[in-house]
Amino acid sequence: MTTLKAPELLLPAGSLDKMRAAYDFGADAVYAGQPRYSLRARNNEFRLEQIRQGIDEAHARGKKFFVTSNLIAHNDKIRTYLRDIEPVIDCKPDALIMADAGLIMMVKEKWPEQVVHLSVQANTTNWAAVKFWQKMGVERIILSRELSLDEIEKIRQECPDMELEVFVHGALCIAYSGRCLLSGYFNHRDPNQGTCTNACRWNYATHDADIDPTTGEAIAQKMEGDFNFEAAQQKAEQSFSTTGSGQRHPKADKVYLIEEAGRPGQLMPIMEDEHGTYIMNSKDLRAVEHVARLTQIGVDSLKIEGRTKSLYYVARTAQVYRRAIDDAVAGRPFNPELLIELEGLSNRGYTGGLLERRPSNDYQNYLSGHSATQRSQYVGEVLGTEGIAEAGLSGDWVLVETKNHFAVGDLIEVVHPSGNIQVRLDQMRNVEGQPVQVAQGSPVRVWIPLPARYSGALLARVIESQPPAAAAEPALAV
Numbered sequence: 001m002t003t004l005k006a007p008e009l010l011l012p013a014g015s016l017d018k019m020r021a022a023y024d025f026g027a028d029a030v031y032a033g034q035p036r037y038s039l040r041a042r043n044n045e046f047r048l049e050q051i052r053q054g055i056d057e058a059h060a061r062g063k064k065f066f067v068t069s070n071l072i073a074h075n076d077k078i079r080t081y082l083r084d085i086e087p088v089i090d091c092k093p094d095a096l097i098m099a100d101a102g103l104i105m106m107v108k109e110k111w112p113e114q115v116v117h118l119s120v121q122a123n124t125t126n127w128a129a130v131k132f133w134q135k136m137g138v139e140r141i142i143l144s145r146e147l148s149l150d151e152i153e154k155i156r157q158e159c160p161d162m163e164l165e166v167f168v169h170g171a172l173c174i175a176y177s178g179r180c181l182l183s184g185y186f187n188h189r190d191p192n193q194g195t196c197t198n199a200c201r202w203n204y205a206t207h208d209a210d211i212d213p214t215t216g217e218a219i220a221q222k223m224e225g226d227f228n229f230e231a232a233q234q235k236a237e238q239s240f241s242t243t244g245s246g247q248r249h250p251k252a253d254k255v256y257l258i259e260e261a262g263r264p265g266q267l268m269p270i271m272e273d274e275h276g277t278y279i280m281n282s283k284d285l286r287a288v289e290h291v292a293r294l295t296q297i298g299v300d301s302l303k304i305e306g307r308t309k310s311l312y313y314v315a316r317t318a319q320v321y322r323r324a325i326d327d328a329v330a331g332r333p334f335n336p337e338l339l340i341e342l343e344g345l346s347n348r349g350y351t352g353g354l355l356e357r358r359p360s361n362d363y364q365n366y367l368s369g370h371s372a373t374q375r376s377q378y379v380g381e382v383l384g385t386e387g388i389a390e391a392g393l394s395g396d397w398v399l400v401e402t403k404n405h406f407a408v409g410d411l412i413e414v415v416h417p418s419g420n421i422q423v424r425l426d427q428m429r430n431v432e433g434q435p436v437q438v439a440q441g442s443p444v445r446v447w448i449p450l451p452a453r454y455s456g457a458l459l460a461r462v463i464e465s466q467p468p469a470a471a472a473e474p475a476l477a478v
Contacts, residue, residue: 004295006329007302010066010165011318014307015045019054021315023063024417024456026322030058031097032307033068034088037081052091064094070119073100082106089114095140108137115139120167120177125151127158134162141165142303145177149290149355153297163300168287169317169342170305172353174200200282286350288321288338292328312378312403312458313345315415344376344413344460376413376460379406380439384455391433391447398450399431400439406461407438414450416457423450 011022013030022030032046032054046054051067058065067088073081081103085096089111096114098104099121107114117140118124118133125144133141140163143152147166156164173180182199183189189197259266285305287294294302302325304317320338327335342350380400388397406412406425413422429447430436439446450457 004329004331005298006325007295007299008064009318009321009325010301010303011314012170012304012307012309013046013054013065013314014309016050016054016057018311018314019057019065021311022318023058023061025315025318026417027063027318029064029066029094029301030054031066031068031303033070033097034084036084037071037073037077038068048087048091051088051093055091055093058094059092066095066097066117067093068097068119069103070097070099070121072121073103078102082110097142104136104138112137117163117165118142120144123177127155130155130159130162130164134159139163140300142167145172145285146354149293149297152294152299152355156298160298164298165301165303166294166299167285167305168291168294168302168321170285170309172282172285172351174282283349283351284347285353286339286342286347287352287355288324288342289334290352290355291321291324292334295325295328310378310403311381312415312460315458316341316345319415319417319420340375376462377404378458379404379412379461380459382414382450382455382457382459383445385452387431388447391429391431393429393433393447396449396451397429397447398452398455400446400448400459401442402439402444402446403442404461405439405441406459411462411464412448413460413462414454414457415460416454418453422462 008028009026010029010031011027013019013022013032019030019032032051034046034051055065069085069088071077085107089096089107094115095117096107097117097119098107099119101122104116104118107116116138118138120142122133122142123144123146124130124133124141125147130141142165143155145167147155152164152166175181180196180200183197291302302321304321306313306317320341323335324338327333380402383399383401385398387399388394391397408425408428410425411422412425413420425448427449428436428439431445431447433447436446
């Protein structure tokens with residue numbers, strides 16, 4: 001029996017604490033980016049000092065640290081790039097993740113030994129493109145999210161000696177990965193410069209646009225300038241493509257006005273035809289059920305998106321996908337409990353994306369633009385036992401920094417690298433050691449009964465469908 005090679009598990013690191021959590025819960029490598037030159041210019045703590053510290057800590061643990069430098073550069077950033085990337089390269093990252101052909105050329109000319117991975121931003125969708133980048137000295141290709149499992153397998157067959165990386169979890173873009181212009185149009189924040197405001201996730205309300213039959217204009221028009229809906233409708237019809245049978249798509253039969261929650265009174269026209277109205281909100285990618293197939297194909301790295309996500313998200317996804325990889329390599333069948341565990345993360349609904357070809361409504365969440373938890377909610381982090389004597393406590397008590405509301409009586413999941421447990425919380429104390437029933441949201445600190453060995457654990461409140469029966473779970477004494 002041939003032994004399968006375990007793919008690398010690659011996690012996002014939006015901070016040093018998230019990097020450490022990723023490693024603790026099973027990641028082999030992390031990626032973090034320079035704010036000026038990656039697609040995470042906002043909510044990113046990694047300056048040069050943090051990059052150096054992160055690389056040193058990773059190598060001390062036998063792990064890898066990749067630096068993301070994957071913007072599509074304009075001339076102004078070309079001018080400063082080599083100057084700013086030099087001290088980063090001096091820190092000896094395991095690879096630079098890059099997308100811009102010009103920047104890759106410049107790095108390879110000056111530092112030919114520097115390992116470069118081609119970002120998903122480069123939209124590599126075929127084996128010929130993989131061979132091209134291999135000739136350019138790129139060591140790994142992060143394949144486009146627009147590929148199916150069969151297409152990935154074909155690329156592996158045609159390029160057996162090239163490292164391949166595939167996204168398996170995280171947010172999806174409504175455009176061809178990374179090519180959306182909405183944020184730049186609405187907010188003048190260019191997605192390809194790392195400042196996307198996720199306009200596709202905003203809450204849009206629709207309004208009927210009453211048409212004056214004599215002028216064709218909207219009676220309830222509130223936009224700046226004049227807008228002729230009849231003319232727009234005709235233009236939309238003319239722009240529709242001709243089908244293979246020679247028939248044209250029908251004329252848009254309804255005009256609506258949409259209103260974004262942050263712009264009250266500013267109404268924008270959208271049109272609806274027999275296929276509906278296309279509001280822009282992709283579900284989140286979840287491919288844990290495809291880990292075994294990707295391992296069999298021989299993909300070298302499985303990547304999780306989310307440098308702006310929480311510490312809990314990093315820990316939970318690392319833990320779940322680590323188990324999926326280990327099961328795949330050992331030849332064990334897929335464990336459906338992993339799907340349930342991922343439901344505990346905030347998500348917009350899950351889809352396998354384009355790994356499997358499905359109807360388009362499987363990719364979109366038309367009901368809500370925000371993330372929701374279906375199974376559990378992250379409520380706190382176990383800090384340890386420091387200060388236990390001052391609180392008048394002894395024995396198995398730990399201090400928790402709360403992130404969300406939880407209370408005595410809740411079923412709590414303790415998420416820890418050594419393994420997870422579920423326990424019923426039967427008591428709680430405030431920082432002074434006085435009994436309390438409820439821990440309000442962040443940044444409250446409370447004491448709960450839990451052994452000190454769970455220091456560093458993350459706590460999730462399990463969302464139960466109905467009130468618990470008496471003594472359904474043991475008290476929190478583990």
